[in-house]
Amino acid sequence: MDWHILAQQLVNGLTLGSIYGLIAIGYTMVYGIIGMINFAHGDVYMVSAYLTAICLAVLFSCGIDSLPFALLATLVAAMLITAAYGWTIERIAYRPLRGSNRLAPLISAIGMSLVLQNGVQLSQGARTQGVPSLIPATLRFGDEETFVQITLVQVMIVVVSLASMALLHWLIGRTTLGRQCRATQQDRRMAAILGIDTDRIISTVFVIGAAMAAIAGVLVTLNYGSFDFYIGFVTGIKAFTAAVLGGIGSLPGAMLGGLILGLSEALFSGMVNTDYKDVFAFSLLVLVLIFRPTGLLGKPEVEKV
Amino acid sequence: MSLTPTPLTSAAGPTAVLRQAVLEAAASFVLALLLLGPIVGLVLDGYQIKNELQRPLLIAALVALGRFLFTLALHTPSGRFWLERFSAHRGKTAILVQSDSDRQHHGWLLLLFIAGLALPFLANKYALTVLIQAMIYVLLGLGLNIVVGLAGLLDLGYVAFYAVGAYGLALGAQYLDIGFWTALPLAALLAALFGALLGFPVLRMHGDYLAIVTLGFGEIIRLVLNNWLSLTGGPNGIAAPAPQLFGLEFSRSAREGGLPFHEYFQLAYNPLHRFIFIYLVLFLVVCLMALVVNRLRNMPVGRAWEALREDEIACRALGINHVLVKLSAFMMGAMVGGIAGVFFATYQGFINPASFNFFESALILAIVVLGGLGSTSGVILAALVLTILPEVLRAFADYRVFAFGVLMVLMMIWRPRGLIQPRRRAFDVEGL
Numbered sequence: 245m246d247w248h249i250l251a252q253q254l255v256n257g258l259t260l261g262s263i264y265g266l267i268a269i270g271y272t273m274v275y276g277i278i279g280m281i282n283f284a285h286g287d288v289y290m291v292s293a294y295l296t297a298i299c300l301a302v303l304f305s306c307g308i309d310s311l312p313f314a315l316l317a318t319l320v321a322a323m324l325i326t327a328a329y330g331w332t333i334e335r336i337a338y339r340p341l342r343g344s345n346r347l348a349p350l351i352s353a354i355g356m357s358l359v360l361q362n363g364v365q366l367s368q369g370a371r372t373q374g375v376p377s378l379i380p381a382t383l384r385f386g387d388e389e390t391f392v393q394i395t396l397v398q399v400m401i402v403v404v405s406l407a408s409m410a411l412l413h414w415l416i417g418r419t420t421l422g423r424q425c426r427a428t429q430q431d432r433r434m435a436a437i438l439g440i441d442t443d444r445i446i447s448t449v450f451v452i453g454a455a456m457a458a459i460a461g462v463l464v465t466l467n468y469g470s471f472d473f474y475i476g477f478v479t480g481i482k483a484f485t486a487a488v489l490g491g492i493g494s495l496p497g498a499m500l501g502g503l504i505l506g507l508s509e510a511l512f513s514g515m516v517n518t519d520y521k522d523v524f525a526f527s528l529l530v531l532v533l534i535f536r537p538t539g540l541l542g543k544p545e546v547e548k549v
Numbered sequence: 550m551s552l553t554p555t556p557l558t559s560a561a562g563p564t565a566v567l568r569q570a571v572l573e574a575a576a577s578f579v580l581a582l583l584l585l586g587p588i589v590g591l592v593l594d595g596y597q598i599k600n601e602l603q604r605p606l607l608i609a610a611l612v613a614l615g616r617f618l619f620t621l622a623l624h625t626p627s628g629r630f631w632l633e634r635f636s637a638h639r640g641k642t643a644i645l646v647q648s649d650s651d652r653q654h655h656g657w658l659l660l661l662f663i664a665g666l667a668l669p670f671l672a673n674k675y676a677l678t679v680l681i682q683a684m685i686y687v688l689l690g691l692g693l694n695i696v697v698g699l700a701g702l703l704d705l706g707y708v709a710f711y712a713v714g715a716y717g718l719a720l721g722a723q724y725l726d727i728g729f730w731t732a733l734p735l736a737a738l739l740a741a742l743f744g745a746l747l748g749f750p751v752l753r754m755h756g757d758y759l760a761i762v763t764l765g766f767g768e769i770i771r772l773v774l775n776n777w778l779s780l781t782g783g784p785n786g787i788a789a790p791a792p793q794l795f796g797l798e799f800s801r802s803a804r805e806g807g808l809p810f811h812e813y814f815q816l817a818y819n820p821l822h823r824f825i826f827i828y829l830v831l832f833l834v835v836c837l838m839a840l841v842v843n844r845l846r847n848m849p850v851g852r853a854w855e856a857l858r859e860d861e862i863a864c865r866a867l868g869i870n871h872v873l874v875k876l877s878a879f880m881m882g883a884m885v886g887g888i889a890g891v892f893f894a895t896y897q898g899f900i901n902p903a904s905f906n907f908f909e910s911a912l913i914l915a916i917v918v919l920g921g922l923g924s925t926s927g928v929i930l931a932a933l934v935l936t937i938l939p940e941v942l943r944a945f946a947d948y949r950v951f952a953f954g955v956l957m958v959l960m961m962i963w964r965p966r967g968l969i970q971p972r973r974r975a976f977d978v979e980g981l
Binding site: 275279280281283291294295297298299301302304305325328329332336337340341344345346347348349350351352354355356357358359360361362363364366367368369373374375376477478481484485488519520522523526527529530533534537 | 580583584587588589591592593596597598601604697701703705747750751754757758760761762764765766768769772773776858907908911914918922947948950951953954955956957958960961962965
């Protein structure tokens with residue numbers, strides 16, 4: 245194995261891992277606070293990819309030439325609308341089920357995921373969509389034959405993900421809202437007794453998760469350029485794998501798990517086989533669950549009556 | 550968009566109610582427009598946009614109108630009555646007790662059985678294929694019902710066992726030269742083995758993890774079938790043999806050394822014979838499986854399944870080995886899925902990995918959910934409805950998956966125990 249291929253895969257893995265980390269935040273926060281897997285989260289990410297393409301197309305057809313402004317406006321619009329999706333999904337599909345048995349919210353979540361996938365397919369068509377390559381700038385290291393290529397978008401992905409992670413870390417760790425979130429996560433009933441509106445906090449968590457997925461959706465669309473209504477499914481499982489790997493319920497764990505999964509997946513597809521990279525990621529999920537169900541940074545879960 | 554409106558004091562006048570209704574309708578209009586405006590209204594066409602904004606406007610208007618009427622209706626006396634009934638029923642998960650006096654429909658069952666046997670002789674080819682498909686889904690529904698409905702384990706990759714069964718027949722015929730009747734028990738065993746392999750490590754863990762692991766497993770099986778070109782033929786698929794009746798083949802002219810069915814019985818060749826035969830065998834298997842499941846429910850293992858679904862911690866405290874009990878349900882369900890797969894392969898004559906995607910799992914789950922998570926008759930009915938209805942309503946075929954999703958959410962909110970409440974045999978205290 246040549247060093248440049250290895251380095252290139254590391255760069256690709258880092259990019260992929262940041263994306264997984266951003267989406268994993270939605271899973272890990274929701275699981276931490278209400279103890280359910282939000283199966284519709286992957287599809288929320290898919291919706292944000294569509295929103296990116298739509299926003300960009302609308303902005304360009306309005307004659308806006310400034311690329312930074314267009315990107316920023318797209319990011320804000322995608323985050324806003326995707327967050328509204330997160331809020332609505334929680335309100336329609338999960339809140340009425342609070343207090344029912346464990347199976348009901350999971351089935352409801354699967355239903356929501358089908359609605360989103362099929363709804364987008366029905367309204368936007370089943371074919372693969374795309375955006376033009378907007379930021380072609382690349383950095384190259386090495387000589388003519390052996391080089392490592394880093395695109396500006398890849399740098400952007402890593403920087404933006406780290407920045408949003410840092411912001412979220414500050415939000416959860418230092419603000420009143422964050423303190424309320426942590427209190428609700430630890431003991432929802434006690435938090436309610438102490439005057440925290442736990443329903444509002446749960447909604448907020450869905451909104452935050454969806455907004456993070458929207459950032460991932462915008463970045464991925466800029467990087468790969470093409471997407472379809474089915475991307476949320478596989479990416480969703482992988483991001484969940486990342487959340488479990490890092491320790492479900494832990495924010496730094498989500499990012500760490502995402503990076504590890506992204507890097508190992510990129511190395512696997514570079515060195516072993518590209519066709520089986522999804523199989524590799526799913527097998528990793530099963531192995532982690534068997535040998536270390538609490539993940540790398542998670543706390544052991546104690547079942548109580 | 551919560552179901553329960555903000556409570557008004559009972560003294561609130563009609564103007565306050567109207568005001569609230571208008572406000573809520575306006576809020577849902579704005580929200581629906583925000584959500585649907587870009588996705589439904591601005592259709593991507595290459596790098597351009599096609600403007601279809603009338604669609605989200607229409608949907609948002611309908612949503613607002615619905616919300617308005619809903620809020621008003623909830624403040625009428627009968628609306629309040631329904632709301633109270635709904636809230637009172639929500640928390641209840643108790644199963645209805647079936648006393649001996651309830652069980653007098655054996656005559657009906659016999660009649661249904663005979664009707665089911667007679668049906669294929671009256672049907673044309675199209676109806677027959679629909680019937681066979683419906684029966685395959687009944688079988689799948691019965692199998693998944695054991696896992697999800699009785700044992701309460703959410704299996705989102707059930708289609709994997711279906712694929713194991715189907716490919717068991719096709720690959721077995723190609724490489725080991727086995728026929729339908731050998732493949733039937735072998736594929737069932739193989740699927741159960743896969744179930745055990747997957748279930749054993751995972752069933753020890755928290756229930757939610759099972760859902761995502763089975764989801765991943767379903768994808769793994771599909772991806773392996775798709776990518777292992779040298780063994781499975783990949784996306785091009787593989788042929789599966791037709792069934793035989795004691796060595797008699799259902800083809801116009803037999804292969805070397807074989808004898809066609811129609812020649813043996815001195816009949817004119819009719820391609821329907823093959824389908825009628827598959828249907829009859831399948832129908833008998835379905836009846837047998839329904840009987841087995843019904844019997845199992847009253848046996849200790851079946852009762853343990855349902856007890857684990859209701860309260861795992863209590864069961865473990867009572868000394869039930871939760872891993873083994875769950876594993877038995879999981880393997881049983883996998884086995885039924887495998888049998889259904891064999892029938893699917895022999896009926897189609899040709900299979901490829903595209904038949905075993907996640908939507909198939911979702912469809913089977915929708916059957917179980919609609920049927921009532923545990924009720925055998927409910928699952929059979931739901932499978933028939935969900936497979937025959939789309940055939941009748943061909944024009945709405947695109948909306949099928951969408952409707953399943955809506956159905957799952959609504960059922961969980963409105964009737965988590967399904968349309969038909971499951972009943973189980975128990976001691977009826979009042980009857981004693």
